[in-house]
Amino acid sequence: MGAQLRVYKRRIQAVTATKKITKAMEMIAASRIVKAQRKVAASQPYATELTRAVTAVATGSDANHPLTTEVETPTRAAVLLITSDRGLAGGYSSNAIKAAERLRERLASEGKEVDTYIVGRKGVAYYGFRERKVAESWTGFTDNPAYSDAKRIAAPLIEAIQSETAEGGVDELHIVFTEFVSMMTQNAVDARMLPLSLDEVAGESTRKGEILPLFEFEPSAEDVLDALLPRYVESRIYNALLQAAASEHAARRRAMKSATDNAGDLIKSLSRLANAARQAEITQEISEIVGGASALADATAGSDK
Amino acid sequence: MAAELHVELVAADRSVWSGEATLVVARTTSGDIGVMPGHQPLLGVLESGPVTIRTSEGGTVIAAVHGGFISFADDKLSLLAEIAELADEIDVERAQRALELAKSDADAAAERRAEIRLRAVAVH
Numbered sequence: 297m298g299a300q301l302r303v304y305k306r307r308i309q310a311v312t313a314t315k316k317i318t319k320a321m322e323m324i325a326a327s328r329i330v331k332a333q334r335k336v337a338a339s340q341p342y343a344t345e346l347t348r349a350v351t352a353v354a355t356g357s358d359a360n361h362p363l364t365t366e367v368e369t370p371t372r373a374a375v376l377l378i379t380s381d382r383g384l385a386g387g388y389s390s391n392a393i394k395a396a397e398r399l400r401e402r403l404a405s406e407g408k409e410v411d412t413y414i415v416g417r418k419g420v421a422y423y424g425f426r427e428r429k430v431a432e433s434w435t436g437f438t439d440n441p442a443y444s445d446a447k448r449i450a451a452p453l454i455e456a457i458q459s460e461t462a463e464g465g466v467d468e469l470h471i472v473f474t475e476f477v478s479m480m481t482q483n484a485v486d487a488r489m490l491p492l493s494l495d496e497v498a499g500e501s502t503r504k505g506e507i508l509p510l511f512e513f514e515p516s517a518e519d520v521l522d523a524l525l526p527r528y529v530e531s532r533i534y535n536a537l538l539q540a541a542a543s544e545h546a547a548r549r550r551a552m553k554s555a556t557d558n559a560g561d562l563i564k565s566l567s568r569l570a571n572a573a574r575q576a577e578i579t580q581e582i583s584e585i586v587g588g589a590s591a592l593a594d595a596t597a598g599s600d601k
Numbered sequence: 602m603a604a605e606l607h608v609e610l611v612a613a614d615r616s617v618w619s620g621e622a623t624l625v626v627a628r629t630t631s632g633d634i635g636v637m638p639g640h641q642p643l644l645g646v647l648e649s650g651p652v653t654i655r656t657s658e659g660g661t662v663i664a665a666v667h668g669g670f671i672s673f674a675d676d677k678l679s680l681l682a683e684i685a686e687l688a689d690e691i692d693v694e695r696a697q698r699a700l701e702l703a704k705s706d707a708d709a710a711a712e713r714r715a716e717i718r719l720r721a722v723a724v725h
Contacts, residue, residue, distance in 0.1 A: 335614070338615045339614055341609065341611045342614070342616075342681060345611060345672070345679045345681050349644060349670055352672070353644060442614075447683075511643060512644070513643075513645070514630070514634065514643060514644065514645030514671075515629070515630055515631045515645075515646070519630070520644055520645065520646055520670075527683070534613060534614075
């Protein structure tokens with residue numbers, strides 16, 4: 297076998313092996329999207345009911361809770377960025393990071409200091425490489441988050457927002473995550489969780505035009521709100537984590553699908569080249585034989601003389 | 602038809618039970634509360650404890666609820682809890698093991714969780 301042909305064969309073999317791997321990853325991701333979507337759907341009733349309850353207390357009482365009232369001059373904001381633990385998901389993590397950068401710039405231009413909280417190894421690596429300060433980070437569960445993970449993330453955030461700004465607390469709480477729109481579309485979005493903007497919450501829960509009744513609060517409106525808001529933050533974070541997980545799988549499936557397609561194309565063009573090389577080799581061998589035979593014939597014809 | 606209320610018992614990651622009921626008894630931070638159809642709109646903080654739902658078919662559903670909220674309006678009642686389990690789902694042996702483990706580890710929260718589970722089963 298000619299040297300050229302051998303090189304092509306080896307490359308075809310390598311690309312075929314890669315294609316098998318990417319194909320497997322694509323199929324695994326595809327099956328996980330469905331599971332992740334189901335989890336998003338399962339968490340929906342709790343989130344809806346909780347939002348309704350928060351709206352009811354916040355609108356139905358004149359409670360003046362620190363978590364619902366905006367500070368006049370907010371000076372510090374916390375940003376929770378949700379990225380993935382693993383790569384090979386196309387632009388998934390970098391899109392979320394870019395969205396966080398934009399939010400950071402916007403907050404900075406409004407004169408706010410930004411504390412960053414990160415979920416996922418990719419985000420931690422990005423900030424670590426640039427030696428930026430990260431208030432807290434969590435890794436190891438982004439592809440299948442549980443409610444306890446959301447609780448763990450929410451705890452320091454709630455603590456930060458409840459403490460005074462001068463003592464290291466924050467005035468605002470933002471979250472950046474990748475919203476799962478459909479199998480093909482996922483958007484990196486940022487949203488403000490706290491202070492609660494009531495119009496937004498009310499818009500979510502009263503879309504059907506229902507009027508909220510006057511509630512009786514047990515034990516009191518303030519206590520209910522005190523207990524509700526941390527749960528609300530947790531549930532928002534949980535929902536964001538679940539959506540981000542579904543988006544991650546969808547992004548990975550798409551990235552792996554195009555990798556598989558590219559590998560297929562590469563194999564095709566490489567085998568064309570290998571065929572041409574083989575053909576050229578055969579042609580050369582034939583012409584060598586023909587040339588050799590005619591040279592021999594010429595030689596014998598000469599000695600006959 | 603007797604008046605009935607629609608109950609949704611939801612945990613953070615799933616919907617646990619939903620259906621029609623005539624009476625729901627739950628424990629709020631200021632004491633046990635019973636809700637029947639036509640009750641005044643109510644929003645309360647729940648204590649960890651068993652919740653009793655008397656269904657309109659005459660049956661009784663008991664669930665162990667660990668913290669959460671009760672909200673009632675327009676004959677619709679929602680029980681929100683981070684963790685909620687129906688008594689039928691609770692594995693008694695596991696709960697007992699968890700209780701002993703929690704006692705030996707002096708983990709008050711875990712002990713309480715296991716106790717509530719067992720209590721819910723006992724009432725059942």
